[in-house]
Structures are given as structure tokens and as C-alpha cells.
Amino acid sequence: MELGWKRRGDTRVLEIKQNGDVPWLAYPVLENMEFLLHGFSTRLGGVSEGHLGSMNLSFSRGDREENVRENYGRIARAVGFLPEDLVFSHQTHTTNVRRADEADRGMGFTRPLEYSDVDGLITDCPGLVLATFYADCVPLFFVDPVKKAVGLSHSGWRGTAGKIGKVTVEAMCREFGSNPADIIGAVGPSICQDCYEVSEDVIEEFSSSFDDKYHDSLFYKKENGKYQLDLWKANELIMEEAGLKKQNIYVTDICTCCNPELLYSHRASGGKRGNLAAFLGIRRSM
Numbered sequence: 001m002e003l004g005w006k007r008r009g010d011t012r013v014l015e016i017k018q019n020g021d022v023p024w025l026a027y028p029v030l031e032n033m034e035f036l037l038h039g040f041s042t043r044l045g046g047v048s049e050g051h052l053g054s055m056n057l058s059f060s061r062g063d064r065e066e067n068v069r070e071n072y073g074r075i076a077r078a079v080g081f082l083p084e085d086l087v088f089s090h091q092t093h094t095t096n097v098r099r100a101d102e103a104d105r106g107m108g109f110t111r112p113l114e115y116s117d118v119d120g121l122i123t124d125c126p127g128l129v130l131a132t133f134y135a136d137c138v139p140l141f142f143v144d145p146v147k148k149a150v151g152l153s154h155s156g157w158r159g160t161a162g163k164i165g166k167v168t169v170e171a172m173c174r175e176f177g178s179n180p181a182d183i184i185g186a187v188g189p190s191i192c193q194d195c196y197e198v199s200e201d202v203i204e205e206f207s208s209s210f211d212d213k214y215h216d217s218l219f220y221k222k223e224n225g226k227y228q229l230d231l232w233k234a235n236e237l238i239m240e241e242a243g244l245k246k247q248n249i250y251v252t253d254i255c256t257c258c259n260p261e262l263l264y265s266h267r268a269s270g271g272k273r274g275n276l277a278a279f280l281g282i283r284r285s286m
Contacts, residue, residue, distance in 0.1 A: 003044075006258040008192055013253045014040075019078035021045045022055070027186050027250055030141065035148055037129070038141060038280045039079040040188055043264050046071035048274060056264075056274025058133060063274065072109065079279055081129045084110050086279075089132045090118045091154045095162040097171045101125055120153030120168045124176050129281035135264040136196075136256050138231050139188030139278035140165050140239075142172060149176040152280040157198065160234050161205040169242035180243025185250070187239075188278055192255035193219075193230035195267060203227045210237065 003016065003023065014025045022045035030038050046055030048067045055071050056063050072083045087100040088108025097120035100107075105128060107113055121130040122142075130152040132139060138160065142151035151168040153159070165185070172178040203219055206229065210218060214237060219229045232251050239249050256276070260268035264276050 003262060005254060005262060007253045008255060008258075009253055011253055013250050014189065022074050022078035024075065024079060025189060025254065027141070029184060029250055030143060030186065033143065033145055035145075035283055035285075036143060036150070036281070037080055037283055038278075039075075040139060040278050041075050041276050042262050043274065043276070044262065045074060045078070051269065051272040052274040057277040058275035061274050075277070075279075081279070081281060085127055085129045085281070086131050087121060087123070087128055088113060089121055089130075089152075089154060090116045091133060092117045092119065093156050093158040094119050095159055095164040095167045096120065097122060097151070097153065097164070097168050099123065099171070099175050100128055100130060102128070104128070119155075119159055120151065120164055120171070122149065122151040122168065122171050122175060124149040124282065126282045127284040129279055132278050133275045134188075134190065134256070134278065135266045135273050135275055136191040138190040138235055140168065140235060141186040141188060141278065141280055142168055143184045143280075144172060144176065144178040144182055145184065146182045147176045147178050148282060149178055150280050150282060152278055155231070155235055157202055157205075157229065157231065160231050160238070161202075161209045163209065163238045163241070165235050165238040166242040169239075169244070181245055183244050184248050185239040185244045187232050187235045187249075187251045189252050189254045189256055189263060189276075190231060191257045191265070191267060192232065193228050195255060195257035196229050196231065197222075197226045198229045199226060202229065206234065210234065
């Protein structure tokens with residue numbers, strides 16, 4: 001199923017799946033792990049209206065609560081989990097990563113969040129489904145098939161400069177005894193370099209965070225004094241720095257900003273948009 005997607009390059013890293021009227025994106029490499037469930041929503045298949053149409057998964061973008069809850073019910077049925085098992089992040093562009101346990105089940109969906117400033121979540125608890133939210137920033141999926149543990153982190157430019165991907169891997173090693181060499185990492189649908197123009201102050205942050213030898217592959221300056229920044233490559237490098245094997249890293253081929261009819265994009269919409277969500281969890285059957 002293509003739905004008119006614009007993809008980057010020739011490699012098909014993500015596949016489009018559909019259950020009824022609800023499509024979502026998935027990585028075949030993760031689909032093949034029986035203990036795991038995961039997905040990344042599109043803006044299609046929901047009930048929200050106007051610039052929020054239609055699969056808005058945010059309670060804070062001005063949507064009716066009943067619409068958002070209906071949308072969660074639809075995407076949950078499609079991907080294969082219960083909304084009551086969700087654990088939400090509280091994204092403020094930090095590098096804070098929190099371990100989610102049984103006591104967190106439903107946090108953000110069935111009851112208010114009891115924490116703040118959490119851009120990354122990790123768990124080894126079967127039945128929990130981690131959820132993080134997007135409209136151009138980078139979703140980072142981490143799966144340890146040996147320890148049966150997962151991590152899911154939101155990485156905007158600040159989180160990327162702060163290397164939240166590495167922080168997430170370190171948290172999995174500390175909490176679950178994960179070996180980075182065993183971890184599968186995936187960079188999720190987000191804004192591509194061609195679409196991501198940034199100012200010099202952002203580049204200064206990246207210049208200090210990444211070795212000089214990587215600068216040419218991460219950004220370039222334009223005649224207007226602005227830069228084009230590659231968050232995909234940056235997060236790939238961060239995963240390698242964290243100890244993941246290059247062959248275990250999968251980088252998105254789908255840009256949110258290039259596909260504004262299919263995905264929410266803050267840049268493409270001028271801020272008039274809903275939220276996408278990434279989901280990652282361990283099946284109860286474990």
C-alpha cells in the first residue's frame with residue numbers, strides 16, 4: 001500500500017500496514033520479533049476534523065477529548081494493544097529517560113501523568129506500551145531481543161545535540177543489563193535534511209556535540225546564512241557511538257515534512273497540526 005508516499009532513496013526501510021481504515025508504519029525487522037509490538041501512526045483513519053484531521057493523538061492541540069480517545073481506540077486495535085496499557089512521555093526536549101514499570105500502566109491515558117520532563121521511556125514489563133509524540137522530531141526505537149527490553153525516545157534538535165539516543169542505551173544497560181551490541185535501533189519518520197533549515201546557533205550546538213570529521217555529513221551552509229541539518233544521520237552516529245552495531249541500525253526513508261497529507265508536520269503546516277505517535281511494547285504472551 002503506497003498512498004502516494006514520498007520516500008528518500010531506493011531502500012524501503014519502513015512498510016505501510018493497514019487494519020480496516022487505519023494505516024500505520026512499521027519496520028519489518030521489528031515485525032519479525034514475536035515478543036514485540038510497535039508502530040508509528042499516520043494522520044489517516046481517525047475522527048478529528050480540520051487541521052487536526054484525522055488521527056490526532058494529542059490531548060493538548062485543541063481537539064475534543066472524545067475524538068482523541070476514539071483515535072486511540074482505533075490505532076490501538078489496528079496495531080494490537082489496549083489503550084489502557086499505554087505509558088506516555090512528557091516531552092520538553094530534555095535528555096531525561098524514565099523506566100516504566102507496572103505501576104505506570106495507563107499513565108497519561110487513563111490517569112494524569114505523575115512525572116514531567118521525560119523525553120525517553122524504557123521498560124522490560126510485558127503488556128506495557130510506551131508512547132512518544134511527533135510532528136517532525138525524531139522517534140528513536142531501541143529493542144534488546146536478548147533481555148527482552150525496549151526503549152523509545154523523542155529526539156528533536158536539542159535532544160539530538162544532547163544525544164538522548166545514547167542516554168537511552170545507557171539506561172537500558174544500567175536497568176536491564178543490556179549489551180549495546182545486542183540492541184536493534186531504528187530512527188523513525190521525521191523531518192529530512194532537505195526540509196530542515198536551521199540557524200547558526202543550532203549548528204553551534206551540533207558542532208560542539210559531534211567530532212569535526214562528521215560535520216560535513218551532518219550540515220551545510222547556504223547562501224542565506226542558514227544551514228540544512230541532517231537529524232537522521234546525527235542519530236545514526238549517536239547509536240553507533242552508544243555501541244550499536246552498524247548492521248543493527250535502521251534509518252527511516254520517510255520524511256514527515258515531505259508527506260504532509262499523510263503525516264503531521266509542524267514545518268509544513270506552520271504549526272496547525274495534530275500529533276503522531278510512536279508505540280513500542282512487549283507482548284503479554286511473553
